[in-house]
Amino acid sequence: MAEVILMPRLSDTMEEGTVVKWHKNIGDKILEGDILAEIETDKAIQEFEAESNSTLLYIGIKEGESAPVNSLLAILGSEHEDISSLLKEINEKEKEINEKEKEINEKEKEINEKRIFVSPLAKKIAFDKGISLEKIKGTVNNGRIIKKDIEKYYKKKKLNSNEVDHSHMRKIISKRLINSKIESPHYSLFIEIIMDNLIKLRNSINEKKNLNKISFNDLIVKASAIAIKENPKINSSWTEKSILYHNNINIGIAVALEDGLIVPVINNVEKKSLRQISFEIKEKVIKAKKNKIQSNDLEGSTFTVSNLGMFGIDSFTSIINQPNSCILSVGSIKKKPIINNDKIVIGNTTKFTLTCDHRMIDGAVGSDYLKSLKNLLQKPLNILI
Structure with a gap:
C-alpha cells in the first residue's frame, strides 16, 4: 500500500523546508535507512532517511523548491503500484485549500x-x-x-x-530578529578590559608543539561560563508563567555564513576543559560552513557569545538570541595608552558589550556578571583551574 511522505518538521521552530537535493529518482528501490533527500530547515541542512523498504513512486517537491511543513514531499510504495487515485485525492484537497487562501488574499487585497x-x-x-x-x-x-x-x-x-530574492535562511533570520526586538526589552552594558595577561597566557599555552592552537575566543567562552556560574541569574529564559533558570551552561557561538548567521551550541561548557571547548568550537564552525551541521547542534543555548574582533570591530551591540536572557559582544584587541599604578603605559584592551533582557536581568545583575568576567580575563590563570 502506498505511503504518503509529508515535509517533516525537523526542528521545533521549522515552518517550511527547502529540498536541496534528491538522492533517489522515481522508480528507484529504497532500503530502510537510505537517504532520500537533503532538506534545508530554518537552522541547517539535514538528511532525510527512509523508514522502510519500498520504491519511490512520486516526488512532490522538486530540488530547490520550498514548501510548508506537512506538504506532500513524496509517495512510496510497491513497484508499479497505481497511485493515480491517491494523487487525485491529494490534488483535490490542495486545490480546495488554495482556493480558500486565494479568496482570503483577494479580500485582503481589495481592502488594501x-x-x-x-x-x-x-x-x-x-x-x-x-x-x-x-x-x-x-x-x-x-x-x-x-x-x-x-x-x-x-x-x-x-x-x-x-x-536578489530572500534566501530561506535570511527570511528566518529576519523573523527571529524582529521577534526578539519586539518581545525583549533590550539594554546594553559596556566595559573595557585589559587583555595583557590573557595574551601572555595564550602565548604560553600555544608554545606547546603538536597541539591545536587555543584562540582568544576559546578563552573568552570558557571565562564566560565561569562568570555565569558565579552569577547564575544570567543563565535564564523567560516563559509566560515563570523565569526558567538553567542548570547547565550551554553557550552559543555566533558564526557568520555567506547567507546569514547561525549559532552552534557548546553544551555543558562549565564542565569541559579549555581544549575540549576549543576542539568543539572548531569542529562545529567547520560543519556550519560546509552546511553539514545538524539541528541538535543549534538548539539548547542558554547564553551567546558573538565575537567580531577578528574583523577589526572595536565594539558593537547584538540582538539577543532568544530564549537566552543575554548576549556578549566581543570587539578586537587594541593597543593603547592605559593608566597602571598612576603611570601611563602601553597596553592591550578589548571592549565587551553585554546586551540583556530587562524582564529578568536587572542592571546590577548584568554589572556583576561583567565584573566577574573582567576579573577572570585580567587574572586568566583562574580560567584554567
Whole structure:
C-alpha cells in the first residue's frame, strides 16, 4: 500500500523546508535507512532517511523548491503500484485549500487597494511584477494609475538596483530578529578590559608543539561560563508563567555564513576543559560552513557569545538570541595608552558589550556578571583551574 511522505518538521521552530537535493529518482528501490533527500530547515541542512523498504513512486517537491511543513514531499510504495487515485485525492484537497487562501488574499487585497484608483491592465501588470500600488503615483485624473505609470516605476527600479530574492535562511533570520526586538526589552552594558595577561597566557599555552592552537575566543567562552556560574541569574529564559533558570551552561557561538548567521551550541561548557571547548568550537564552525551541521547542534543555548574582533570591530551591540536572557559582544584587541599604578603605559584592551533582557536581568545583575568576567580575563590563570 502506498505511503504518503509529508515535509517533516525537523526542528521545533521549522515552518517550511527547502529540498536541496534528491538522492533517489522515481522508480528507484529504497532500503530502510537510505537517504532520500537533503532538506534545508530554518537552522541547517539535514538528511532525510527512509523508514522502510519500498520504491519511490512520486516526488512532490522538486530540488530547490520550498514548501510548508506537512506538504506532500513524496509517495512510496510497491513497484508499479497505481497511485493515480491517491494523487487525485491529494490534488483535490490542495486545490480546495488554495482556493480558500486565494479568496482570503483577494479580500485582503481589495481592502488594501480600496482607495487606490488603478486601471485593470495596470493592476494586472503590477501584480505580475510584484509591485505595490501604494508606491506608484498616478498621472491621470484623480491620481489614477495606468500602464505607463507602472512601466516607468519598474524601469527606474531596475536601473537603480540589483534585486536578489530572500534566501530561506535570511527570511528566518529576519523573523527571529524582529521577534526578539519586539518581545525583549533590550539594554546594553559596556566595559573595557585589559587583555595583557590573557595574551601572555595564550602565548604560553600555544608554545606547546603538536597541539591545536587555543584562540582568544576559546578563552573568552570558557571565562564566560565561569562568570555565569558565579552569577547564575544570567543563565535564564523567560516563559509566560515563570523565569526558567538553567542548570547547565550551554553557550552559543555566533558564526557568520555567506547567507546569514547561525549559532552552534557548546553544551555543558562549565564542565569541559579549555581544549575540549576549543576542539568543539572548531569542529562545529567547520560543519556550519560546509552546511553539514545538524539541528541538535543549534538548539539548547542558554547564553551567546558573538565575537567580531577578528574583523577589526572595536565594539558593537547584538540582538539577543532568544530564549537566552543575554548576549556578549566581543570587539578586537587594541593597543593603547592605559593608566597602571598612576603611570601611563602601553597596553592591550578589548571592549565587551553585554546586551540583556530587562524582564529578568536587572542592571546590577548584568554589572556583576561583567565584573566577574573582567576579573577572570585580567587574572586568566583562574580560567584554567
